Amino acid sequence: MSESVGHLPHHGGPAPHEDPRPGLPRQRRGTTPQGFGRYPDFDVLEQVGHWDEVTRRVVMARIDVVPPIRFFDESEAATLGAFCDTVLAQDREPRIPVLAMVDKKLHAHEGDGYRHAGMPDDGEVWRRVARLLDAEARSLRADDFASASQGIRDTLVGRFAEGELDGDGMSVEKAWSVVMRMVLSAFYSHPWAWNEIGFGGPAYPRGYARLGAGEREHWERPPEFEVDPVKDVKERGVE
Amino acid sequence: MSTRSATLLRGARRPPDNDSAFLLDRHRRAVPGRETMARHREDEEVDMLIVGCGAGGATLAQRLARRGWRIVVLEAGPFWDPDEDWVSDEAGSHDLFWNEPRVIGGTDPVELGKNNSGRGVGGSMVHFAGFVPRFHPSDFEVRTRDGVAADWPISYADLKPHYELVERELPAAGEHWPWGNPHGYPHSPHPVAGGALRAMDGARKLGIEFKVGPVAIANGSFGNRPHCIYRGLCLQGCKVNAKGSPLVTHVPDALAHGVEVRDGAMATRIEIDEAGRASGVTYVVDGLGHHQRAATVVVAGYSIETPRLLLHSTSPRFPDGLANGNDLVGRGVMVQGAPQVAGRFPEEMRMYKAPPPEICSEQFYETDRARGFARGFALQTVGPLPIAWAEHVLADGHWGQALREYMRDYNHWYTLGALSELLPLSENRVTLADGKDVNGMPVARMDYGQCDNDRANIAFAKQTLHDILEAAGAQDVLTIDRYAHLVGGCAMSGSQETGVVDSDHRTWEVPNLFVADGSVMPTQGSANPALTIMALASRLAERLGDKRVGADGRRRVAVA
Numbered sequence: 001m002s003e004s005v006g007h008l009p010h011h012g013g014p015a016p017h018e019d020p021r022p023g024l025p026r027q028r029r030g031t032t033p034q035g036f037g038r039y040p041d042f043d044v045l046e047q048v049g050h051w052d053e054v055t056r057r058v059v060m061a062r063i064d065v066v067p068p069i070r071f072f073d074e075s076e077a078a079t080l081g082a083f084c085d086t087v088l089a090q091d092r093e094p095r096i097p098v099l100a101m102v103d104k105k106l107h108a109h110e111g112d113g114y115r116h117a118g119m120p121d122d123g124e125v126w127r128r129v130a131r132l133l134d135a136e137a138r139s140l141r142a143d144d145f146a147s148a149s150q151g152i153r154d155t156l157v158g159r160f161a162e163g164e165l166d167g168d169g170m171s172v173e174k175a176w177s178v179v180m181r182m183v184l185s186a187f188y189s190h191p192w193a194w195n196e197i198g199f200g201g202p203a204y205p206r207g208y209a210r211l212g213a214g215e216r217e218h219w220e221r222p223p224e225f226e227v228d229p230v231k232d233v234k235e236r237g238v239e
Numbered sequence: 240m241s242t243r244s245a246t247l248l249r250g251a252r253r254p255p256d257n258d259s260a261f262l263l264d265r266h267r268r269a270v271p272g273r274e275t276m277a278r279h280r281e282d283e284e285v286d287m288l289i290v291g292c293g294a295g296g297a298t299l300a301q302r303l304a305r306r307g308w309r310i311v312v313l314e315a316g317p318f319w320d321p322d323e324d325w326v327s328d329e330a331g332s333h334d335l336f337w338n339e340p341r342v343i344g345g346t347d348p349v350e351l352g353k354n355n356s357g358r359g360v361g362g363s364m365v366h367f368a369g370f371v372p373r374f375h376p377s378d379f380e381v382r383t384r385d386g387v388a389a390d391w392p393i394s395y396a397d398l399k400p401h402y403e404l405v406e407r408e409l410p411a412a413g414e415h416w417p418w419g420n421p422h423g424y425p426h427s428p429h430p431v432a433g434g435a436l437r438a439m440d441g442a443r444k445l446g447i448e449f450k451v452g453p454v455a456i457a458n459g460s461f462g463n464r465p466h467c468i469y470r471g472l473c474l475q476g477c478k479v480n481a482k483g484s485p486l487v488t489h490v491p492d493a494l495a496h497g498v499e500v501r502d503g504a505m506a507t508r509i510e511i512d513e514a515g516r517a518s519g520v521t522y523v524v525d526g527l528g529h530h531q532r533a534a535t536v537v538v539a540g541y542s543i544e545t546p547r548l549l550l551h552s553t554s555p556r557f558p559d560g561l562a563n564g565n566d567l568v569g570r571g572v573m574v575q576g577a578p579q580v581a582g583r584f585p586e587e588m589r590m591y592k593a594p595p596p597e598i599c600s601e602q603f604y605e606t607d608r609a610r611g612f613a614r615g616f617a618l619q620t621v622g623p624l625p626i627a628w629a630e631h632v633l634a635d636g637h638w639g640q641a642l643r644e645y646m647r648d649y650n651h652w653y654t655l656g657a658l659s660e661l662l663p664l665s666e667n668r669v670t671l672a673d674g675k676d677v678n679g680m681p682v683a684r685m686d687y688g689q690c691d692n693d694r695a696n697i698a699f700a701k702q703t704l705h706d707i708l709e710a711a712g713a714q715d716v717l718t719i720d721r722y723a724h725l726v727g728g729c730a731m732s733g734s735q736e737t738g739v740v741d742s743d744h745r746t747w748e749v750p751n752l753f754v755a756d757g758s759v760m761p762t763q764g765s766a767n768p769a770l771t772i773m774a775l776a777s778r779l780a781e782r783l784g785d786k787r788v789g790a791d792g793r794r795r796v797a798v799a
Contacts, residue, residue, distance in 0.1 A: 005583060005714040005715050007644065007648075008583065008644065008645065008648060008715050009637055009641035009644060009645060010715050011715060013641065013644050014640040014641055014643075014644050015639075015640065015641060016637065016638050016639030016640055016641045016642070017639050017640060018639075018640045018641075019640065024647075037647070038647040038648070051327065052326075052327060052478070054322070054323060054324075054325070054326055055326040055327040055328050055331070058326045058328055058331040059326075059328055059331070086639065087638050087639060087642075088638075088639070088642070088643070089639045089640040089642070089643050110333070110338070111338045111339065111340055111352075112338060112352045112353070113336055113337055113338045113339065113340075113341060113351045113352025113353070113356060114340075114341045114342070114343050114350055114351040114352055115340065115341075115342060115343070116342075116343055116344070116348060117342050117343065117344035117348075117684065117686075118344075121340075154639070157638065157639070161636070161638055180633055180638075181630070184626060184629040184630060184633060185330055185626050186330075187629070188329075188625040188626045188628075188629045188646070189328070189329060189330035189331075189625075189626060193625065193646075194625065196643075196646070196647060197625060197646050197647050197648075197649045197650070198587075198589075198647075198649065198650050199591060199624075199625050199649065199650075200589070200591060200592070202326070202327035202328055202472075203327060203468070203470035203471070203472070204327035204468070204470055204472070204478045204479065205468070205478075205479075206468070206470075207468025207469055207470045208468070208469045208470055208471065208592040208593070209469070210592075211430065211431070211432040211433065211469060211592050211593045212432070212433040212436075213432075213433025213434065213436070213437060213584070213586045213587070213588055214433065214586035214587055215433065215587075215589075216587070216589075220589075222587075223587070223650065
């Protein structure tokens, strides 16, 4: 394996809960979650004028309208908000309002087309995950998950991801897949996340023309690192 | 101007007996002719009532309407207007899927919804990637050749003329195809993105050959369908009308020949008369019950809804559901193993560009006993957008900052996928669960598990993908296990004891009840099923139209 991929988790890159972020520049144009990104001069929203009207309405609503919390109660929202922040490493503003997006979907009874036998419906899975995380946090002497230290939250989420929490009759592996499906779908549907990863976004009716390796449309921007991954790997002695 | 002279002027090669591409509007994507569509009374006995307007139902309706049949198609989902209803966005395309509740179980449960189900006129092909490979001749005789699963009661030769017809209607674009029964395509291969070229190079070093295509995307002039703009959102519904789905390839011509498509119409029961024949279908629109009489009923709701409707249509004569006297309805439902392996490259690949279906290899399609399992797999490109890519990263075990870092690296990755032929197993089946939907109809439950042959196949395919990406110079790889496609559940068979329908798609138990979708497939090969579903419907239409099999169930000419 080449040393040049030392920024990636398999090759000495960040652990799930590592901070500070490894050599990322501050975003200079537009917004990214937490204000960092790989493409500091790329703002996908500068392309809105090239999107078809229907797509523009759907995508812009994600930025313009933060839906109120209606499905979860206050305590569930606090716990699950902290869960979403932890699992996505959203540790400061600006944050993509992931839990509000999840709440909106559950409030509208918008299904995803299946549920595992023996599992409750998706909304109930979320509520049980909230109770589960709070109970586990209390067993580690915190008041609840939301007020627990970042270290405890990271530990618990890590155990949840490994299927090691006690689901009280519910499969935690399946619960993990239910909640993460919705978390990822909300986060990576948001244009701020597209800025962070350099995704070109909606492309109708304009389309894409530069398809080759290393090629960009004239309005796409190159990635940028402040830390040379090769040097970084050597300095940190991780390879 | 007539469509025929317009064709001459536009220089497109016209498929025989299907004007769909020429009936579309050049400036709007909605299907013309909805306002003037034929309307039938519910107490009128139409010649044929089809449940489901996807690859099977729409193709059958279009063919037989041209023969003068009076046809009504019931479609549970909407009659799409791509301009208004579809968006160039991943999460915003959620409504293209069958999102109604279903239960999944078994040792290796199959997640439903996106990726393997459709809802609305055009069916799942509205959001399929676009790959349209043929089955190989061997697929029809796997029991004889490889000692697994079952032979089909028909052969490749029966479907070949229909493959050729449908490929002209879609139209299919690709290189000359060296595998299976070698053949060419009506349209030239599309240009491919940098990642696909890199993968082809890597494969070549290992002696593995890829070809470009075959995809149901016009490459050049084709009626009033615009050229592909390579925006990469094929799985979100083609707003361009460049990618073929029944909505643009068969529904326009069907409407022009008198087919009535009732959208938002959810079939709940097939009714049976005193003679044990299907008399019509009960369905629900906006919560209100309706009933349409018909001389022939065809179910084309795909591998979950078709068994569900048959199982729910109980009566004193058929207490276990229609065509289920031998307890085979819903059994043998199949998915393909579809692991994906992504490779990280020094250059940006930006895999969101170009259609996800780019290149394909069928070099591993046939049985090679040295590999330690029967049958094989195909290799294809995938092109996940950010949400699908995030699921891929999560599946490799990453969350938090590690997930974010792999996501920030998105543009450096390129993804290949396999389609492993998994075998039909009797215990993999669709049944009715305890819960009910909004119409009071029991929801479907799908149980699924793999056998040892399946696991060996998937493991070998994953290793092959891994090797290709390494040979191509990938610096890191991520792997995700998943499934794709759905077929089987109402298998076609040579005898009443071994299947649900005969070689003419007619249920063994009810003479005027047919199944015309992917559920009739006894095996699935390693090919994406859309083209074969259409070709089967095309063949059935020809046999019904020629009266080689009577719609009333009386066989007029012996079937070979």
